[in-house]
Structure formats: C-alpha cells, structure tokens
Amino acid sequence: MPIKSAAAVTAAACAVCAFTAAAPAAKAAPAGMTPAAATAPALPSSDPFYDYRGPAPLARIAPGTVLASRGATLKLEGLTVPVRTEQVLYRTTGEEGEPAATVTTIIRPLSAAGGRIVAYQNAYDALGTECDPSYTLRGGNDGDTNGQVEEGAIAAYVAAGDTVTVPDYEGEKLQWGAGQESGYGTLDAIRATENYLKAPAGTRVGMLGYSGGSIATEWASELAPSYAPGLNIVGTAVGGVPVDYAHVLNYIDGDKDWSGIMPAFLISLPQAFREQIGQYLSPYGKRLMSQVAGKCIADFASSYPGLTFSRLLKAPYTSPQEIPAFVRIINHLIMGTTQGHPDEPMLIGVGNEDGTGDGIMIARDEQELAYEYCQRGVPVTFQQYPGLPHEEAALPWEASAQAFLQGRLAGLPAPDGCASITPGNSLAPLPVPSSSSLWQCHYESFRETISSASGAMAPMI
DSSP, rough: OOOOHHHHHHHHHHHHHHHHHHOOOOOOOOOGEEEEEOOOOOOOOGGGSSOOOOOOGGGGGGOOOEEEEEEEOOOETTEOSSSSSEEEEEEEEOSSSSSEEEEEEEEEEEEEEOEEEEEOOOOBSSGGGGOOOOHTTTOSSSHHHHHHHHHHHHHHHHHEEEEEEEEOOOTTTTTTTHHHHHHHHHHHHHHHHHHHTTTTOOOOOEEEEHHHHHHHHHHHHHHHHHTTTTEEEEEEEESSSOOOHHHHHHHHHOOOOTTHHHHHHHHHHHTTTTTOOGGBOOHHHHHHHHHHHHHGGGGGGTTSSSHHHHHHHHTTOGGGGOOOOHHHOOOOOHHTTTTSSSSSSSEEEEEESSSSSSSOOOHHHHHHHHHHHHTTTOOOEEEETTOOHHHHHHHHHHHHHHHHHHHTTTOOOOOOOGGOOOOOSSSOOOOOOHHHHHHHHHHHHHHHHHHHHHSSOOOOO
C-alpha cells in the first residue's frame, strides 16, 4: 500500500546505511554508494528477458527451474548499491494451474555470508509492469515510494548476511490479489534461487510480506506443504493481511483513503480467473477502471475519496457480493482454506486504529486466521498495534518480523502465543447469489422504473 513520503525518506536513508554495512570496508566508496546511470531500465513489458522463448514447452519444465539469468545493478535514490544482484526468469504456475514464467531478483551480501535465504514479497500491488520489483529495484519508476521503503527493510536482511530473493509474484499478467498464483510465484522464486545458487538441501528459508506482500506470503505458507514440500521454510511473517476480501471491500466501500482500490480489484480478480463482469458495470465504473488500468497502487488508492460500489456498478447492483462470478472468486481466496496448514511458525500482525482494523485490513479477521492455525498445531505469534493505521503499523511490524525471522533462521526455538489467541470473525464463505435472486433484482428495478414514470404499475401476472 502507499507509504507516506516522510517514511520513504527515512527508509531510504536507512537502506543506504544498511547496504553499506553489508559491504566489506575495503570496497566501500564514500557512504558505500556510487552514482547510477541516469537512463532508466527498459520496462518489463518491452524487455525480452521476461519472455521465455526456449525450445521446451513450459508445461514440460519443473516449477522453480531457472530459464534465464542476468546480472543486475541495485539502485536506490539514484545511487548504485554495493551488493551482488542477479535476476532469474523461472518457471512457475498460474492461478488456475497453467504453466507460467516470471522473474525474481536475488540480492546477496558482498561478504562470504548468504547461506540463508529470505523471500521478501514487496507490496507492489500492481496493474502495470512499471510497478514490478524487478524493475523498481533497478531504478525504474523512481517515484515509487513503496519500493524505496521496502528496500530499507530488504537491506536489513542483507546486512545480517542473508541472501534475499524478491519475486514478481503477480506474474507477467499482473494478477494482483490472485492468492494461489502469488503463493506459487513465491515458492518457485525460492526454488529458483536455491537452484541458481546451488544451495545445499535443507537451506533455511524465511518468508515475509506486508499488505499486498502478505497475500503472496500467506498463500505460500498454506501451499508449501503440498506444492513445495522440499523447501525448509523455518518461519513466516505476515502483516496487514487481507484475510477475507469480502470483509475488506465492505470496510473500504466509501472510504476517503482506500476506496480507489475497488475498481482495481474489479479488474485484477476477474482477469485472474478469466471471468467477465463488464455487464454489471456502470458507465462511470467502466471509466474509472480504464483510468486505473496499468497503474501502481500509489496512483489510485486515495484518488477517488468516498467512492462506493453503488457508483461503480449498474443498477440495481450495489455490491460485488451480488455478482455470482465475483462471489465465487473471493470465496476461493479466503485465507486458511487450503487443505492442510502451514508447517512453520508464524508471526501475524495488524494495526487497529478504529476498533475494526487499520483502515483497510480487519483486525479480527487476522485474529481468526491466527486462531485457526493454532487449532491446527501451528505456533503463532499474533500482534495488534493499537491506534495505528495501515501505513504506520508497517513500522513496528517490520521490526517484529525481522527479530522473529532472524531467530528462526538461527535455529532458535519458536515462540508460541496460541494460549492467548481467541477466536475472531467468522471466515465462512458468502452464499453465491442464485439466478432467481438476480432475476428478482432486475424485476424490482424494472418495477421501480415504470412506477416512477407512470406513478403506478398494475400487478404482473
């Protein structure tokens, strides 16, 4: 989610210090940084590196296989950062099980360390390739404050001697919010990183992500036991988690800060599942969707204060919960619904500024997810940050996540807060509207229209 500019400046300064600390003193220039070339890298949409053109069909290649690799230069605030950076194109899996390819950026300290891997899922929340981490980490889209803030967090892990892999987990089609695809992309980025580095079997791996990054991270933790059982994931930290999209969309409907997300979700989720919802959209809704298409979340999240679904949808619809295809999608994406459960200890955190949540994420939804995992035997630490909205809660969460993951990567016993975690909101799926209920909506709308025109309407037989 968008990060305030003051936080971005602070994080950028911290990143400079942390990356410098990760570099050997003999190789450090003043402040450990050198000016970067002014030319921006090619957009992923026009960069041939992102397109797999090998002779073997992707369907015949194992997920996590490295398809191509190249050196890269990590840039921050116009400066080149002194770390080893490579990018790999790798085979992964799409939302509906189709073979796919995407890119991860591998960042290693210049020292001999780096035997542990941290998968950091950026909150890039994208509808366009200019938001991809593989692009912003190389200095593209330098107005992306999200990328600057999260580079500061990434730097802390590199400074601790860890190798960090940062995947473009939304895939080539930018299917923001598609949980399973994002989880597959994360797990396959870890496998590709291990393959590329020839990491030994059993290499310890930690995963983390906040806000949009939590979608990929949480789903990766759910899917890992069945999809990537060979990975040694020792800890997962997620914060600001959209556990149930139905609840989140109700919470932000009409909000002054976050309602701009709504048209973006009406683009990305149906696209991921190859559903068509254009027949439900109002002319205004179609116009707004065209305005946010291809943009990053910072460009639209707060651009339409007070926006409501009743304006985005065609009468008589007032909520996407009245659209059968959309209901099926968001039910499929409720977290904690995969058969089985995460195998590793987890940290789950959320701000709570108003008694409901952090302005976008629901505190008791995250509490229920934590409770459900506890009931399945997962050691969970659950934290709420009272009085803090979404953006500000990221700071204490990042600090807790780093301490939590460094402990797991070091092999220390995991904390278990399950004894104090009580049930939260119900995460039951929504009932899917029937065709008869939809017909009734159209019928009532028709009656109201005729009544307004004529002042009366005879009973229909």
